[in-house]
């Protein structure tokens with residue numbers, strides 16, 4: 318049995334609904350939910366029932382399939398107008414992870430080829446399932462490239478959850494841990510809890526444990542001490558958007574880790590599929606950073622921990638400058654050097 322069999326799939330498309338692993342309930346409950354409508358899908362993305370750039374893209378693509386199936390019309394133009402409306406609605410769910418827009422636009426573009434209503438719906442479904450299938454292959458390839466960067470027995474720090482449940486399978490930053498395990502190579506993970514909503518503690522610790530990968534959980538403010546005292550060989554994280562000069566948006570706290578990596582002279586790696594790159598943007602300061610509800614900061618698991626009325630700042634992501642990133646690993650290989658040049662070459 319593959320190591321990945323122990324980790325549930327993040328999302329599946331059925332005939333008239335989506336089956337979604339509710340990541341809000343993990344690790345306490347492994348519970349799937351059925352999403353039937355466009356609104357169900359939008360709400361699931363906003364509320365982080367599904368999260369992680371590739372998984373968001375796949376779920377939104379499945380949502381567009383359901384939306385197109387639900388439009389009752391005999392006119393192809395009316396169907397296409399409805400699809401574009403649904404695309405815009407789903408695209409309004411979260412602003413930072415570019416995979417959301419990438420997946421939706423890929424579907425819309427593919428459907429433009431169709432000449433009948435039935436063909437439009439078929440193309441959308443086929444394309445959405447292809448995105449999911451491709452993402453699994455892509456993540457495995459990321460893992461195969463990334464594993465070459467680590468030595469047997471290495472301790473590696475990671476942040477948030479860029480694992481199997483954040484993608485179709487394998488994950489991005491966690492993929493090398495799974496590939497290593499398959500090959501009998503030991504990699505030990507140190508997972509930051511990742512406040513405010515604890516994707517590291519709830520999701521990364523859980524999914525690595527499911528796959529029997531050696532994982533140690535730390536709070537975010539233990540990172541410097543852990544690097545200094547636990548022989549951390551490298552840091553690896555996922556990404557929500559990588560722009561043309563290598564600047565990378567990822568879960569809040571990533572920038573601090575990149576600065577720590579520089580201080581301690583250890584490599585800082587970003588693992589991301591090419592679908593997470595946005596080459597329409599030159600600099601990281603052009604990335605829209607999502608700010609989320611203040612309750613994520615003032616409350617922990619529904620319990621208030623901060624005084625009523627306190628000012629709160631809750632950006633979900635920060636941007637790490639390309640200069641602090643040792644290498645970016647995609648399904649096509651490892652990018653190093655002057656990212657403004659090397660990323661362009663990688664995409665040629």
Ligand SMILES: CSC[C@H]1O[C@H](OP(=O)(O)O)[C@H](O)[C@@H]1O
Nearest residue numbers: 368369370479483555556567568
């Ligand atoms: C494999 S993408 C992982 C990426 O997703 C996280 O964001 P969120 O949980 O808010 O969707 C985070 O930035 C991770 O690195």
